[in-house]
């Protein structure tokens with residue numbers, strides 16, 4: 118039985134885990150880097166531990182500091198969230214050695230799925246169809262040329278360690294092999310500290326379809342349907358939905374069988390996701406397994422009526438999952454838009470700055486999972502994800518209408534975000550018809566992002582926010598020479614930054 122959980126993450130997923138801990142009757146301890154000291158996840162937790170400087174290597178990626186923080190605060194478990202250390206087998210092992218429960222699968226399962234060629238071998242042995250490709254890492258460019266020829270162009274050179282679409286190069290013909298091999302290798306080395314690459318057949322216009330699985334210590338493995346994540350930019354997901362507009366109950370059954378076989382083959386435990394590519398001809402191929410909770414898990418939660426993070430905690434504590442396979446049918450439709458601090462009208466350039474004002478959408482069928490609030494200072498140290506907006510409706514059309522409504526209600530002032538991009542996708546006839554594949558954005562991008570909207574309303578709100586801040590500044594800082602009882606709840610530079618923004622040009 119778990120009692121106290123260290124949440125080894127930040128942003129929206131840290132808050133999501135803290136809430137699940139509360140719902141499950143557990144206490145939660147947050148960790149924070151210097152720039153996150155006033156972040157919402159820090160205030161939401163029962164206790165919080167400073168873990169160092171903002172660069173992830175000095176804080177959120179430092180295994181030693183995280184284990185020490187858990188021990189110092191009397192935690193009995195660590196939840197890694199996604200990203201950071203969530204798929205590092207060494208972290209799961211370090212937790213075990215320190216007598217802490219790792220909320221995730223055994224280190225051996227992380228390791229088996231973390232190396233993409235090893236995962237492909239294991240899946241083939243378990244009878245799961247994989248994308249045609251090499252069974253082992255490439256030795257050199259000549260090896261790449263030989264394998265690409267055998268597989269047939271076009272091919273994709275991919276990183277063994279993989280993640281976030283990094284270290285991936287499409288190769289149309291032999292002339293490009295050598296440069297793609299070198300480029301993928303150096304990108305993989307930089308991103309993952311492992312330059313190993315392999316080759317896969319490049320599938321034309323596939324859909325990205327993934328299956329959520331849960332496995333407990335009582336030998337049960339269940340699949341909770343699919344998510345369609347075909348709307349991607351540079352192989353990174355932007356919008357996800359459940360169920361997929363094209364997956365029939367029969368196909369769902371076949372995908373689920375393959376996914377549970379995949380999880381079973383590596384002795385999986387907890388929540389995991391098996392990713393597949395579905396070809397226009399209806400064939401599916403294993404792509405990879407993510408051995409952690411996914412960013413897009415809420416769409417599954419809304420259509421299956423489960424709380425995946427609570428189930429993770431239950432399973433880690435040795436309890437059986439509260440899921441009954443016979444009752445598993447999707448109800449309605451859910452869509453998630455990732456609201457990121459990126460400028461869609463400037464090639465999705467990451468943005469930093471103070472979030473002066475935030476108007477959050479609410480109402481029926483709308484969920485807002487955020488890691489920020491008005492006054493938050495968004496830096497470039499971490500992933501640009503600010504929040505996830507999720508909408509549910511009885512049908513896909515209704516979910517889209519709700520998402521449109523929610524996106525219109527959402528007001529973010531202070532820095533550019535992906536919000537206007539999402540609104541345009543919701544209005545796009547191709548998206549509305551469900552005619553999706555992973556090249557959707559390549560084709561639709563210029564149409565969707567043709568003209569930037571006028572900034573009028575945002576500027577007006579920025580000025581109003583700055584005036585409000587000014588007003589607050591006129592409140593006496595001390596009474597009768599004594600200091601005010603409470604320190605300001607916001608970062609100290611909030612007001613001046615708001616003023617600067619409002620008074621600029």
Ligand code: ADP
Nearest residue numbers: 248279280281282283317318319320325352555
């Ligand atoms: P990462 O681990 O970096 O996320 P994945 O293997 O999960 O990489 O692939 C991410 C995305 O890249 C997929 O959703 C798909 O859009 C594209 N992709 C990957 N492999 C292929 C392939 N063999 N053919 C076509 N597209 C692919």
